[in-house]
Amino acid sequence: GENVEQHPSTLSVQEGDSAVIKCTYSDSASNYFPWYKQELGKRPQLIIDIRSNVGEKKDQRIAVTLNKTAKHFSLHITETQPEDSAVYFCAANNAGGSYIPTFGRGTSLIVHP
Amino acid sequence: DGGITQSPKYLFRKEGQNVTLSCEQNLNHDAMYWYRQDPGQGLRLIYYSQIVNDFQKGDIAEGYSVSREKKESFPLTVTSAQKNPTAFYLCASSRVGVSQPQHFGDGTRLSIL
Numbered sequence: 131g132e133n134v135e136q137h138p139s140t141l142s143v144q145e146g147d148s149a150v151i152k153c154t155y156s157d158s159a160s161n162y163f164p165w166y167k168q169e170l171g172k173r174p175q176l177i178i179d180i181r182s183n184v185g186e187k188k189d190q191r192i193a194v195t196l197n198k199t200a201k202h203f204s205l206h207i208t209e210t211q212p213e214d215s216a217v218y219f220c221a222a223n224n225a226g227g228s229y230i231p232t233f234g235r236g237t238s239l240i241v242h243p
Numbered sequence: 244d245g246g247i248t249q250s251p252k253y254l255f256r257k258e259g260q261n262v263t264l265s266c267e268q269n270l271n272h273d274a275m276y277w278y279r280q281d282p283g284q285g286l287r288l289i290y291y292s293q294i295v296n297d298f299q300k301g302d303i304a305e306g307y308s309v310s311r312e313k314k315e316s317f318p319l320t321v322t323s324a325q326k327n328p329t330a331f332y333l334c335a336s337s338r339v340g341v342s343q344p345q346h347f348g349d350g351t352r353l354s355i356l
Contacts, residue, residue: 139283162342173333173347174286181342219285228293229340230276230301235285 132157134222136234144242151237153220154202162223163203169216210241249334249348255356264319264351266334273339275317280331293339329354
């Protein structure tokens with residue numbers, strides 16, 4: 131089955147810096163890669179996603195890049211703000227199977243004012 | 244207001260007791276999922292269902308049971324066979340198919356008395 135590795139597990143940055151979270155996946159059949167943000171005590175929410183026919187997608191201060199050959203994808207957050215502090219999860223969906231996502235273990239992002 | 248409702252928010256279990264966590268959605272989604280969240284472990288899939296009256300085991304199904312008698316409802320029972328039930332439980336739903344993000348409930352925190 132699919133295996134998703136996410137790094138780092140904790141990321142601490144100063145307000146205004148950029149943050150990058152990386153994920154690798156094992157199954158080349160995976161073709162949909164969502165990112166979720168979970169604030170403390172709240173539900174995970176989709177913040178951005180990318181499909182395998184696209185190499186990069188941007189939405190204001192966040193972007194996701196995908197390298198299908200290397201089987202890795204990354205979340206980039208620019209001009210970080212304290213409200214970006216949360217746990218971020220990546221996931222990979224396998225279209226060849228049951229469409230069930232496999233999640234990474236999460237990255238706790240701390241943005242210091 | 245469309246969404247997923249989980250109840251209760253907090254639940255306590257005594258030794259030898261079965262407890263049931265409720266999950267209801269009004270998004271007209273065919274697929275529903277149960278995840279267990281432990282610190283540093285990410286989201287681990289317990290059970291999922293893609294159609295009424297059918298469900299499949301996830302990665303950590305032992306000690307849990309589910310039913311899917313209605314499209315809107317997917318209750319999870321934590322049985323006495325689950326020896327380490329203390330965790331945060333998240334329910335999610337989605338459309339079935341490629342590139343479908345998940346929508347999560349607010350979660351239920353289960354503790355042992």
